[in-house]
Amino acid sequence: MARGVEVRVENVSKVFRDRGVTQALRGVSLTVRKGELFSILGPSGCGKTTLLRILAGLLKPDEGRVFFDGVDVTDVPAYERPIGMVFQDLALFPHLTVYRNVSFSLEIAGWPSDRIERRVREVLQLVRLPYEEFAHRKISQLSGGQQQRVAIARALAREPKLLLLDEPFSHLDYKIRIELIHELKRLQRETGVTTIYVTHDRNEAMLLSDRLAVMKDGVVQQVGTPEEVYRSPANAFVASFLGEVNIIPAKAVNGLIKLGDLEISLERLLPGLGNYTGDVLLLLRPESISLTPPGGDGALRFRVQLAEKVFLGPYTKLLFSGWGDIRLEALAPTREAAPLEPGSVVDVYVEASEMRVYTD
Amino acid sequence: MSRRPPLPSALALLAAAPLAYVLATFYLPLLIMLVESLKPQGPSLYVRVLLNPDYTSIMAYSLVLAVVTTASTFLISLPAAYYLSFHVEDEVEKSRYLAAFTVPMLVNFLLKAYALMNVLSVLGLANTYAGMVIGMVYEYLPYMLLPLFSSFERVERRLLEAAQTLGARSHQVFLRVVLPLSLPGIVSGVALVFLMSFTEFVVPAMLGGVYGYTMGYLIWDLFLRYRNWPVGSALAFIVTLVSLVIVYVYTRWGLGYEA
Numbered sequence: 001m002a003r004g005v006e007v008r009v010e011n012v013s014k015v016f017r018d019r020g021v022t023q024a025l026r027g028v029s030l031t032v033r034k035g036e037l038f039s040i041l042g043p044s045g046c047g048k049t050t051l052l053r054i055l056a057g058l059l060k061p062d063e064g065r066v067f068f069d070g071v072d073v074t075d076v077p078a079y080e081r082p083i084g085m086v087f088q089d090l091a092l093f094p095h096l097t098v099y100r101n102v103s104f105s106l107e108i109a110g111w112p113s114d115r116i117e118r119r120v121r122e123v124l125q126l127v128r129l130p131y132e133e134f135a136h137r138k139i140s141q142l143s144g145g146q147q148q149r150v151a152i153a154r155a156l157a158r159e160p161k162l163l164l165l166d167e168p169f170s171h172l173d174y175k176i177r178i179e180l181i182h183e184l185k186r187l188q189r190e191t192g193v194t195t196i197y198v199t200h201d202r203n204e205a206m207l208l209s210d211r212l213a214v215m216k217d218g219v220v221q222q223v224g225t226p227e228e229v230y231r232s233p234a235n236a237f238v239a240s241f242l243g244e245v246n247i248i249p250a251k252a253v254n255g256l257i258k259l260g261d262l263e264i265s266l267e268r269l270l271p272g273l274g275n276y277t278g279d280v281l282l283l284l285r286p287e288s289i290s291l292t293p294p295g296g297d298g299a300l301r302f303r304v305q306l307a308e309k310v311f312l313g314p315y316t317k318l319l320f321s322g323w324g325d326i327r328l329e330a331l332a333p334t335r336e337a338a339p340l341e342p343g344s345v346v347d348v349y350v351e352a353s354e355m356r357v358y359t360d
Numbered sequence: 361m362s363r364r365p366p367l368p369s370a371l372a373l374l375a376a377a378p379l380a381y382v383l384a385t386f387y388l389p390l391l392i393m394l395v396e397s398l399k400p401q402g403p404s405l406y407v408r409v410l411l412n413p414d415y416t417s418i419m420a421y422s423l424v425l426a427v428v429t430t431a432s433t434f435l436i437s438l439p440a441a442y443y444l445s446f447h448v449e450d451e452v453e454k455s456r457y458l459a460a461f462t463v464p465m466l467v468n469f470l471l472k473a474y475a476l477m478n479v480l481s482v483l484g485l486a487n488t489y490a491g492m493v494i495g496m497v498y499e500y501l502p503y504m505l506l507p508l509f510s511s512f513e514r515v516e517r518r519l520l521e522a523a524q525t526l527g528a529r530s531h532q533v534f535l536r537v538v539l540p541l542s543l544p545g546i547v548s549g550v551a552l553v554f555l556m557s558f559t560e561f562v563v564p565a566m567l568g569g570v571y572g573y574t575m576g577y578l579i580w581d582l583f584l585r586y587r588n589w590p591v592g593s594a595l596a597f598i599v600t601l602v603s604l605v606i607v608y609v610y611t612r613w614g615l616g617y618e619a
Contacts, residue, residue: 058521078524091522095540104536105526158527 004194005068005082005161007032007055012064014050024218025050028064032196032211037188039197039205042215043241048198049088051215052164055196057081068162084155084193086168090147092139098124098150099135105158123153126187145176152184156191163188163195169204181208202242206230214238236358239283246289246328248282257282260302260323270357281358286317288354289330291337291346299349304328306342320348397593409594415578419599422575426558429496430504433553434546436497437504442534445512446520458509465502472498473566480567487569495567496557503556504549511545512538547614551607558603575599 014025025047032038040048053059055066057078065074073081084105093101099120100107106116121131127149139147148168155163165184169177181204188195199205205212206226214221214229214237222234233239236247250257255266255274259282266273266280293299304320307327316337320328330348340346397405409415440461448454464472476495477486485491515538523533539546561576568574575595582592 056521056525058524078521079527079529081525083525085522085525087518087522089518091516091518093519093522093537104523104528108527108532108536154526164525 003159003161003192004035006034006070007162007194007196008067008070009051009055010065010067012051012054012061012066014047014054014059014061014063016050025054025061026218028215028218028220030213030220030223032194034069035192035194037185037195037197037208037210039199039209039212040215041199041202041205041212041241043200046215047218048200048215049166050218052085052166052196052198055162056083056085056164082161083164084158084160084162085164086148086151086155086166088166088168088170090151090168092147092151092154094139097136097138098129098142101139101150102153102157104154109158119157123157126156126190127153128183129153144172145180148172148180149183152187156187156193159191160193163193165195165197167199170199170201177204178207184208206242214241216241233283233356236281236283239356244286244329244331246282246284246286248284248326248328250280250282252276252278252280260326262300262302264300264352266357268352269355273357273359276359278359283356283358284328284350284354286329286331288350289328289332290349291330291332291340293347293349294351298352300352300355302328302348302350303345304348305345306340308342309337309340393589393593394597397590397597400590405590406594406598409591409598415595418573418578419575419602421573422558423602425493425496425564425574426554426560428493429500429557430550430554432493432497433500433504434550437501437508437549441505441508441512442538445509446538461505462502464498469499469562473563477567487567487571489568489571492564492568492571495563496560499560499563500553500557504553507545507549507552508542509545511542514545515541543614547611550614551611554610555603555607559599 008031010029012025012028015022016024028047028051040051042048050059054061057073057076057080061074065072067073068082093104096104102120102123103116106119111119120135124131124135129146129149134142134146134150139150142150151168169180172180184195184197185208197205197208209226211223211225212229213223214234216237222229222238224232229238230242233242236245239245240247248259250259252266252273255276257264257266257280266276269282293301302322304322306318307321308319310317310319311334312331314334315331316334318330318332318337318340320330322328328348401408444454444457448457473495476498480486480488480491480494483491485494519537519541520533523537528536559576559579561574561580564572564574565577565580566572579592579596579599582588582595
């Protein structure tokens with residue numbers, strides 16, 4: 001079933017200037033497993049597209065190697081790699097029909113025309129574009145979502161072993177985007193092709209991926225499942241890039257920090273910091289702050305004042321002012337938050353295990 | 361309900377002035393020439409001219425020369441324009457190359473022609489057919505190269521990358537993506553050079569020797585040496601009509617490929 005390749009990137013670096021902006025990759029190493037749906041997530045300019053283009057063979061790295069199933073393909077040109085690529089601007093051929101766009105790679109590969117037609121029908125069905133209705137349309141006669149489907153069909157036509165997507169849905173409406181992401185997931189499961197999806201949208205990445213890599217400034221910050229990366233971010237950047245987070249600076253003296261009137265032993269949060277002295281950052285997701293005391297005795301209790309309430313439907317965002325100029329953002333079920341009025345002083349609870357400590 | 365402005369807008373007047381100029385200097389005199397050519401004998405003159413093998417053979421000869429010139433210019437310009445557009449990355453360098461091809465357009469033609477005559481003499485090509493074709497290509501190169509270059513420039517580069525990721529090598533990318541997308545520029549460059557070289561007479565007259573007696577030369581002779589204006593105008597109109605028909609048919613065919 002899984003007819004994808006394993007992709008291994010070893011210590012890849014690349015520096016180039018593009019319209020006055022220096023794009024760079026610095027010592028990127030990662031492995032994407034056979035048949036995996038893998039996202040590369042990061043802000044614009046983090047090098048994610050550069051990495052994708054190196055995987056496609058459209059760019060050569062300055063240093064480092066790329067392996068498909070253990071075979072070094074670093075010097076193999078794009079047209080000889082077993083890939084399909086969907087570009088951000090789609091790059092569909094405007095002078096060709098849907099049919100001829102999809103059959104492009106098959107014509108190049110010299111397939112006989114009856115086999116090409118069978119395959120075009122198959123792939124259009126796979127992306128849910130009825131053949132009779134769409135095959136002979138021009139690209140300009142399609143909606144944005146339909147063009148996306150053609151781009152995916154074109155990339156999948158010759159059964160690539162690696163599918164590369166560069167923010168393909170970024171200019172579509174939210175609803176169509178979500179629909180296409182689910183479709184892509186289904187397609188990927190059906191075909192078993194190893195898929196690498198580049199995006200700056202954390203929701204897309206989390207919805208889609210088996211695993212993901214978070215990048216910043218040309219460096220991979222963390223690789224893991226969406227849950228691992230969300231719940232145990234490697235650093236403050238990863239934490240804040242994947243979702244809302246409270247970042248609380250504090251000073252530790254001999255393994256103890258003071259938060260308001262509360263004194264906490266760092267050892268409780270992260271074993272091995274028993275004697276640490278210096279600056280630390282505490283990271284806390286808004287949904288980890290609860291209005292009711294949890295069952296166990298591991299909870300920390302903070303006395304705070306409600307400054308602002310933002311109604312979000314099932315949840316309500318609560319902005320508390322704590323000690324000093326610390327602000328805490330919490331996300332509580334609306335039925336729990338409803339009785340609270342701005343100005344009221346309340347106790348909130350945090351499980352120690354939900355709090356992350358960073359010493360850098 | 362849309363209300364029309366009571367007077368033509370100032371912008372329309374801007375266009376009216378050059379239009380009036382063209383009417384007065386081109387279309388009106390042309391009409392007079394047409395009338396002049398019909399005065400002595402009526403349309404039968406045209407039939408006579410068309411049936412005169414002296415004239416038709418010269419027309420055929422000019423047609424062949426125009427095709428040879430256009431084809432040679434195209435074959436020389438295509439790789440140059442391709443290289444310039446796709447393989448010169450530095451914009452400054454690109455404009456330098458482009459200038460090298462276009463500066464000859466700014467130089468006085470007689471100067472260029474005499475300079476070329478010297479070179480052709482040294483090569484032993486003066487007053488030969490080949491020498492004449494070299495002169496024609498030399499004059500029309502920029503008119504072919506520039507449309508080719510600018511249509512190559514308009515081809516979205518991402519499409520070439522897409523073709524590569526679909527397995528296309530560079531010659532396949534060129535034939536399947538670049539060429540069809542550049543067709544409008546190719547068609548217009550070819551049409552332009554063909555039209556101009558069909559009626560050209562200065563280059564053949566100066567560089568062609570005995571090979572230089574083309575349609576343009578013949579019309580020149582009829583007007584200025586034999587003072588036979590009716591036949592001269594009739595031939596000129598026939599040539600114009602023939603080239604318009606050829607270019608129309610060719611353009612329809614060439615651009616039809618794209619649709």
